[in-house]
Amino acid sequence: MIDIDANKWKEECGVFGIYSREEDVAMMTYLGLYALQHRGQESAGIAITDGAWMDVTRGMGLVNEVFRHQLPHMDNQYIAIGHVRYSTTGSSLLANTQPLIVNYSGGKISLAHNGNLTNATAIRKRLEEEGTIFQTSIDTEVFVNLIARSRKAAVEEKIIDSLGQIEGAYCLTIMTEDKLIGVRDPQGFRPLCIGKMGDTWVISSESCALDVVGAEFVRDVEPGEMIVIDDNGLRSYQFAEKQKRASCIFEYIYFARPDSVIDGQSVHDARFMMGRVLARESGFKGDIVISVPDSGTTAATGFAYESGIQFTEGLIKNRYIGRTFIQPTQQKRDTAVRLKLNAIRSVVEGKSIIMVDDSIVRGTTSGKIVKMLRNAGAKEIHMCISSPPIGYPCYYGIDTSIRKELIAATKSVEEIREFIGADSLHFLSIEGLKQCVPKLNCDDMCYACFNSSYPVDLKQEHTADSDKYVFEQRKKDK
Amino acid sequence: MIDIDANKWKEECGVFGIYSREEDVAMMTYLGLYALQHRGQESAGIAITDGAWMDVTRGMGLVNEVFRHQLPHMDNQYIAIGHVRYSTTGSSLLANTQPLIVNYSGGKISLAHNGNLTNATAIRKRLEEEGTIFQTSIDTEVFVNLIARSRKAAVEEKIIDSLGQIEGAYCLTIMTEDKLIGVRDPQGFRPLCIGKMGDTWVISSESCALDVVGAEFVRDVEPGEMIVIDDNGLRSYQFAEKQKRASCIFEYIYFARPDSVIDGQSVHDARFMMGRVLARESGFKGDIVISVPDSGTTAATGFAYESGIQFTEGLIKNRYIGRTFIQPTQQKRDTAVRLKLNAIRSVVEGKSIIMVDDSIVRGTTSGKIVKMLRNAGAKEIHMCISSPPIGYPCYYGIDTSIRKELIAATKSVEEIREFIGADSLHFLSIEGLKQCVPKLNCDDMCYACFNSSYPVDLKQEHTADSDKYVFEQRKKDK
Amino acid sequence: MIDIDANKWKEECGVFGIYSREEDVAMMTYLGLYALQHRGQESAGIAITDGAWMDVTRGMGLVNEVFRHQLPHMDNQYIAIGHVRYSTTGSSLLANTQPLIVNYSGGKISLAHNGNLTNATAIRKRLEEEGTIFQTSIDTEVFVNLIARSRKAAVEEKIIDSLGQIEGAYCLTIMTEDKLIGVRDPQGFRPLCIGKMGDTWVISSESCALDVVGAEFVRDVEPGEMIVIDDNGLRSYQFAEKQKRASCIFEYIYFARPDSVIDGQSVHDARFMMGRVLARESGFKGDIVISVPDSGTTAATGFAYESGIQFTEGLIKNRYIGRTFIQPTQQKRDTAVRLKLNAIRSVVEGKSIIMVDDSIVRGTTSGKIVKMLRNAGAKEIHMCISSPPIGYPCYYGIDTSIRKELIAATKSVEEIREFIGADSLHFLSIEGLKQCVPKLNCDDMCYACFNSSYPVDLKQEHTADSDKYVFEQRKKDK
């Protein structure tokens, strides 16, 4: 099988939660997860409660695949939380799907998590030394053990007590038998927002899910804030001191859906602006502007707007590719990119082309696209990337794996251009990027994958041999 | 379940065939069908032969779903034909999947068909009166019975003999134990082209499938031509007198992939030109040009080019919708469009918008999109359609069902505009449309769904009560 | 995978039909087929009609597997026919499942068939020469073509007309939009009986299915009789002259369920008597009588009764073996029998054992069981078989394939005993067998597999190279 998006960074997860005496909460969560599907295509789960029983349905696959037969049996509940998980090979374990649902001294609790705890290994080691067992390799299990061991009385206090012990990036949706709780880490790495329709409360990784379920956007959850929703409405707790904010800039570059608004900044507008700044910075001239669909398209239209050069479709993307597409025989390996993309000869033939993409991770796909365009007759190919070179791994919930695979970690821009075979190559500068999120304080963002300025002091656990599979108890799939 | 594209016309089918002593013909056919998937998402089938045995694998679902477990067992063959079938509810019968494979006095033969025979009912009635049984409701079974009853000696002659008896639109791929045969009807309604790589011959509904399998485009099959491929290479037979050509203009408007070239005309270029002519014809002014993705995008970029008004993404399409998406509860029916499309508020708010779509069939989806844009703050919505109003059914392989559902059959443009709720509405004129296919003789096209000038004299069988389910032996799904 | 019953003869099929204005006919057919499951585990199908539509659901697998999700969608019909098909590898084609359902000049008709037409190849050849195509390799398709080509007016006449052209063994259930029809061949090879509950009519291969659905046994269908059931009740037609009857004696030995009564003779009583006669004929003495479960048990209890030697369980059968059990590694091949059967050491150790089984086909399983008993400490093993040696193939609906595999075709009883490793071996004599069906005229039975007195003159088509896969258009499974 081929992983057709193998050269893209993978968002770790998306979360959703709903508290309603009016709506079919499982159905709403299903729709919400469907809108968040781009944040994780590997597995999905929904936990529900009617106030007495608590139950979870989880499975490998797309939201629709996991729930189409189950959903009719999940009605008549009043709180639900849901989770979608990213797709990679190594850790595709059914046991690692979320939400978790556990019994502890305080009753039943269910959790779903987007992000990555940077001190999970240390906490886990400590908990194991104290006699705790772990059945999964996900951070969520570490966190729920902290809650269970807290000496505080109320569940809200137990959670706050536990939050004090963890570091890193986390957006959590938590459900007890009578409360829906949302938490965003003190630096605000990952997005989390609040919506409302009637007396129904919704929390979601992205605002696009509010649109789909028909909820009005209320506000973003603030960094370091915990919100608790029950029959008394919404209460807010600031569980952590104000820290330097470090929201992930890559949400605006690639992860989030263009129709989402995160922390007041439209994702579409940021991407459009990236295209405009790219046009200014690169000064590239050509006959047409094309994009690598779909993620490069918004920036490409911005480039066209700024430069006055016509935007045209030059590459067609096949919409039907499944997650388990069979790989053609070895000698046909180049087919993999052709299955996904095809150049339109009549558009590109004899043209000087400006091609916009969002990022370059390994560079191999970019190289194949350039080759495909040349085979279709393109005269010149000037490539514009709407992000700076990614030279450093991310430890906050993105699967960038080890640094060695990042082409920008070892090659200069000129070397990358040569590797890809483009006539010109321009990466958006960090300074340029900062101009693209005018609704935000651009210094409140995390640019660590570009400049290695990690907002959290990373302990010894992120050494060369450690990686996200540190808890994995299973051999990689053959 | 919701049929998310219920308001689009459905192409009936796509066909593919390959003859090779070098390649894995089943794998190549699988890749070819995958590239033709947009022509039919309901079922797929591949028939193979190694010269002695002949076998077929067929199933409901996308190409990838049907074949992912089967493909490894289909190697070591040397001829293959494949078929994808459109998606509608009524005739989703496993029994109706193609290719057919039958035994007759001449041996084994397998057929796949794209199109619609306009005299199938009459032939079928005659054959039944002569004692023939029918196990499916597809035209292909009618045609293969004609072949079996032909008194001619060679299979090529039997086929030509049978072609003389049928009327309507058909592209056929036929396989015997040692020949691959392609046929295009005398008026050339549906596309069929020939490709080659090394000594391997390929035939395909569209050229995009040649690109995916790595074959060079050789030429289109001519109307009225039958090509026969065997170890002696390709032979051509002109089985019918030259007739007035009537190629389907809708292939260029919506059905075909933009990266295909049909009869020498690039589909992308035709669509881009439709946008340009729309800009000229409508004279619409606005702040931005947006499209209804994905099918309206090419024309929208053409409109932007011609008008000088910026093209921007205003609607985001969810890429993960499955064919069997669960329908939300009744009161949430509006959710259906929101699941598929979402407006980007920051783009459309306060703007005068020119929105380009390819066609309007029933008008209900268009109405919901207009409402969605207004809810997102759009000031004015000027809608441009890159086809003339569809006022008449198609009898040549398109599921336009009965005329009553076509909004343009009963409403004027102004009434449609009002129904949809747009501020303006412009349909491309037929004259304008004719300018968009400069590589073709525009009088060689079929515009019957716009102007009812059916190129074939339609007999009594297309009366009110006849429709494509005429042979259907099964109740519609509940 | 291992075929755990690979050494047993395979019944070809079971059929069931119901006509009712009161009952859920699909549910009743499902229950009936479930009771007939022993007659075919490979595939199952049910065709239904409500008088207007006619529909069929067919699939590979057990009745329960094929219908558990479909049955709820099959209600509100008033006629149904069903079919179960035997399990072998070669012809496990979905296309070969029954009932067939076709359109012809007389409307819609559905058929299911148990048996084997001995002149099918000749008819098929003739029909192909006249231009008929064949999409399956089952006799039913041959027969329905005869019906469609009949010049007679009424469907009953068409059927009778067609019956005049076929030879061999057949029990047919046929359904039109308003009639249920049952047919038994003139020699009565295979069983077919009629039941009734209230105004509901039922026809079934065996009476055990009447018991399960709660119908009273009315009578057997007579050889050469066609019964037609509609709103006017049941009408009988004798379509063929009285011929010498030739009912299959093997139904009483192995195929039918012991709780069925066929043509007035209880299957259980026949088997019990076989055991009694075996005791008399063999004169075997021993400490205990055991059976090879389950098919040898009834005769074993008869042997015990006649001989006064105690019947005990000496072998335990695993009830959970599936049709697709994974085969252990090559060196563990002996495991196959151990998976199915295990000896009880405390029962057999040091004992002289009389073991009763119903038949020996290839002899390999018998040999493994003898070895297993010796390993468990058995002192002497005297084997009794409740049928004569099978030395000749069956052409009337049983998959005995070619004669070479039949151990009794090439080996004497003494040679078989030596091959198996038993201390003694006795086969029931044909004369003895004739005493076991006192309710029947024992000369009205077919004993051809024992003595080669085939009741129908077999034409040239049953030569060495012809076999039941003669129509097969597919390679055997790899």
Next chain:
Amino acid sequence: MIDIDANKWKEECGVFGIYSREEDVAMMTYLGLYALQHRGQESAGIAITDGAWMDVTRGMGLVNEVFRHQLPHMDNQYIAIGHVRYSTTGSSLLANTQPLIVNYSGGKISLAHNGNLTNATAIRKRLEEEGTIFQTSIDTEVFVNLIARSRKAAVEEKIIDSLGQIEGAYCLTIMTEDKLIGVRDPQGFRPLCIGKMGDTWVISSESCALDVVGAEFVRDVEPGEMIVIDDNGLRSYQFAEKQKRASCIFEYIYFARPDSVIDGQSVHDARFMMGRVLARESGFKGDIVISVPDSGTTAATGFAYESGIQFTEGLIKNRYIGRTFIQPTQQKRDTAVRLKLNAIRSVVEGKSIIMVDDSIVRGTTSGKIVKMLRNAGAKEIHMCISSPPIGYPCYYGIDTSIRKELIAATKSVEEIREFIGADSLHFLSIEGLKQCVPKLNCDDMCYACFNSSYPVDLKQEHTADSDKYVFEQRKKDK
């Protein structure tokens, strides 16, 4: 759906383990579980290790269903443990399947458990108070937490330390990365035995699994014994003082397979003797002895032997019933028993029948069988049960649920006879039962379900409102 064996007690589980440098341990475990399938049809699991990785495959369904696609991917390991779990509705959770596999401070460990801890609730409560979370409702998770919290150094010591804290019935198979461990509780409630082939060690709930995999029986694990197998061979630890033994007598009556030998006593011989003692105790006379197949057959043959009355098959069992058989419509409810069993009229008509069954739980099925026999013409029905009346629940690993459902808890034998409709009814006496296990000290058995002499002092947790679902976090299936 109908649970066709709803009136039988359910064994909780079966366990299997293997340590081998020679065999395919996953395949052997699969075969072993297949032989133990009668101990649990609800779910199955196999954990494997190659010394470095540890992995588990678990699923709902029969052994064959869960593993047929997985087994080829489980080769090249050297230790495996497996588990089958009983079938009831309430707790059919995927999360509750075994073996468990966890990380703790000592590394990785996997466990599978047959039995029931009578102080699990108390331990669980204590652990929760100390901050432990629980993700399942199975006792195994309680036990593995005790191991993880032990302060002892070696894993053997940790296990022994933990065993000191638990009470009740347990047979455990435990696997670390280099050891296979088997444990049997101090009173020996459930069986566990050791087998060997070459240098391969096997442990199994019953000896029939040793036969299937081809291992020689070595000995039973003693009550209170822990065996540890590694490359140094087998070591034995007596972890508990000698206590009064209390092996479950019901293993001999119903649970175990007749071909198993448990603690030196053949299960078949015990059952055969039960039939003999029944004949003596009851003094019943009749024309024939029949059984309720399959579980009543061994005792029925014993009754026949003792009484001299002929054993005959009077009821035929359908072998094809699946676990998810669709229930007929309400008015056809009686069909449920007919689907499973059918009377042979020719055998029972006009006869005085002695019918032997193993036990009566609710009595409803027995009543339906009696009615079925009377409908088939039986003159008198004398029922013999090869166990005493079950008047008390079991707390040692059997799903007898609450006492209210046990007919013998509230009705006298005469009232039960009347309820069932038999002419006579005799239950084996406890004294009679004790004669049937001559190889055992009959006072070393547990008869608590018959006489309420529970061998372990049951604490307050077994009050009316507690039951086995005490940890269940999920609503019962709708």
